[in-house]
Amino acid sequence: MKKIYNEEIGLNKISKARSLYYDFFARMLLYELLEESQERLVFSLELMSKMPFEESLENISRQLLYIVQTHGVATIKQEYTNIFVLPFNCKQIHLILSHYMSNNVGGGILLEIKDFLRNLPVRINEKVCKESEEHFGFLMVLMNYIITHENIISMELQKEFFSRFIVPYGTEIATLMKESSSECYSYTGMILDSFLNMEKGYLQ
Numbered sequence: 739m740k741k742i743y744n745e746e747i748g749l750n751k752i753s754k755a756r757s758l759y760y761d762f763f764a765r766m767l768l769y770e771l772l773e774e775s776q777e778r779l780v781f782s783l784e785l786m787s788k789m790p791f792e793e794s795l796e797n798i799s800r801q802l803l804y805i806v807q808t809h810g811v812a813t814i815k816q817e818y819t820n821i822f823v824l825p826f827n828c829k830q831i832h833l834i835l836s837h838y839m840s841n842n843v844g845g846g847i848l849l850e851i852k853d854f855l856r857n858l859p860v861r862i863n864e865k866v867c868k869e870s871e872e873h874f875g876f877l878m879v880l881m882n883y884i885i886t887h888e889n890i891i892s893m894e895l896q897k898e899f900f901s902r903f904i905v906p907y908g909t910e911i912a913t914l915m916k917e918s919s920s921e922c923y924s925y926t927g928m929i930l931d932s933f934l935n936m937e938k939g940y941l942q
Contacts, residue, residue, distance in 0.1 A: 749885070749886060749888070752940075753885050753886070753888060755791070756885055756937070756940075757882050757885045757886055758782055758785060758786070759786075759929075759933050760878050760879075760881050760882035760885065761778070761782065761878075761882050762779070762782045762783075762786070762929075763875070763878040763926070763930060763933075764875055764876075764878035764879040764882060765778060765779060765782075766779075766814070766875075766922075766923075766926050767833060767873075767874055767875030767878060768869060768873070768875035768876065768878075768879065769815070769818060769823075770868055770869075771875075771879075772811055772814060772815060772818060773811065773815065775811060776806060776810050776811050779806050779811070780803065780806055780807060783799050783800075783802055783803035783806060784803060786799040786929070787799035787800045787803055791932070791933075791936055792932050792936075794932070795928070795929055795932055798925050798928050798929060799925075799929065801925055802922060802925045802926070802929075805921070805922060813922060814922045817920040817921070817922045817923055818923070820919075820920060821915075821918050821919070821920050821923055827919070828918065828919050829914075829918075831911065831914045831915060831918060831923075833869075833873050833874045833875060833911065834870070834872055834873055834874075835847045835848070835851075835872040835873075835874065835877075835903070835907050836848060836872055838907050838910060843870075845872075847872055847903075848870060848871060848872040850902070850903075851871045851872055851877075851903060852871055854898075854899065854902070854903070855871065855880075857895055858880075858883075858884070858891060858895070859887070859890060859891070860880070860883060874907060874908065874911055877903055877904055880899070881896075881899060881900065881904060884896050884899060896941065897941045897942065900937060900941050900942075901941070901942060904934070904937075905934055905937070905938060908930060908934050909931070909934055911927075911930070912927045912928075912930040912931035912934060913927065913931065914927070915927025915930065916928055916931060
């Protein structure tokens, strides 16, 4: 399995659970990761369906797990293209944060994220992660990195990253996915929405 960052360190149970979800969202929202993630998605969804942090998510996780086990990632890849890349019959959902601030690409939020990255001991593998730093899938990868390196990255930086770059945009993205015509990403949006609400209680 390709890695964007180095191997994670030992984590407590809460951090492991949070890391599992951020990894799941990263794989669902970064096409380059999605292509190679069938086994990992099955693993994650099995755990999510057996130990959901909300009872209502158990069936949702099982439905998504069934799709991955039955069709692999082919169906998800097609739905990804249909709603994020080439939405011929539906409204496009944008994963670039600048769209939500200024309806363009490469806006001020990108500079803010690049500036924030200077606070982190991180090197990005650009051969694996081809999206820009303001792509929401990239933010999921980066938050997972922060969690799995919590021994060297302060909780204050983790809270700042979440409050500035994840929850303000993730809530809208989750809502758009829930309302989309995509079965896979409607389920993903439901999980993301509930997860962000839980994270707000934990981090804010």
